[in-house]
Amino acid sequence: MSQSNPYAPTAETMSADPFTTVPQSTELATLGERFLGALIDGVIQLVLIIPFSFGIGFAFAAAVGVEGVETYQYAIEAAGALVGVAIFLALNGYLLASKGKTIGKVVMKTTIVHRDTEQLLPFWPLIGKRYAWLWACSLIPIVGGVIPLIDALLIFRSNRACLHDDIAKTKVIKDQILA
Template sequence: MSDQPQTPPFPPPQPVDNTASLGKRLQATIIDVVIMMFCIFPFAQSQGLMEIAEQQGAIPPELALKIVLFQLMMFFVLHGFLLHQFGQTIGKRIIGIAIVTMDNQKPAFIPLIVQRYASQWLMGMVPVIGILLRLADVLAIFRDDRRCIHDHLAKTKVIDLRIPVPTGQAQPNSIIV
């Protein structure tokens, strides 16, 4: 046995909760929605959506499909690059938050789109109860882990990039502000 006193090992760094606040997620969502509205409303007007809805009381299926496809295209034009490179939409980039995997890594693009975003889009399209499904999805954010249902489906979380993570903890891969 050695006569030298043994020094206790350094304790591992305490985990830091870098989950984005509800306020920051809401701010980012509002920014994204406003940007999408500025893109979609002129297109809808150019297609005569308002006049058709007033005259017929409903939107014809072919026009509704055209609007949905335009929305999808605009989503990828506006957010595709940032989601692929950084796990962020424009709003998330401005606010300083990002979507990451549960071990704080940048998520793969295709699974992110399919599991996180397509699930939301499809929930919203279910007749009659779609709005309730989307509401349940969003209200899940008030649980302790601050993750919506779409976060659970995609195995992701949204983090605040301004909360430093101690060395030794997994940090987001390639995510910069």
């Protein structure tokens, strides 16, 4: 006589992987939801990055003198960019890795998923394909302001995908509301 283990997980429990399972909704997030999510993320980033940026500038000025700051302008900008990336990852890294969300997407109840499979993407490919190339482009004089603008304006297409969505093969969907 075989007894079943009362502590064994059920098949239903075993099939639910919290790191790859996403809401069953396939409804795209609205332009407003995406805009407000990005705005929330941007404001949080700015509040934290501005003090660090001033600190980096003051540290370089103290180290090389006010006259030397112009000589090290690109190093100061690169240091600022690295701090910005570190702050972004500190704020959003866990959420992106585990839920496909940034803080703004949590507030707006939206999720980043793979365009075809509708599953969450692995963390580093998501960061590399969706964010890193934009961060790198922003460091290029003149082009650094144009490419992010083009990226954002492409959201007005029928599929509501920005350039970073096309490159990463992602889409942003509404979270399913459980009744």
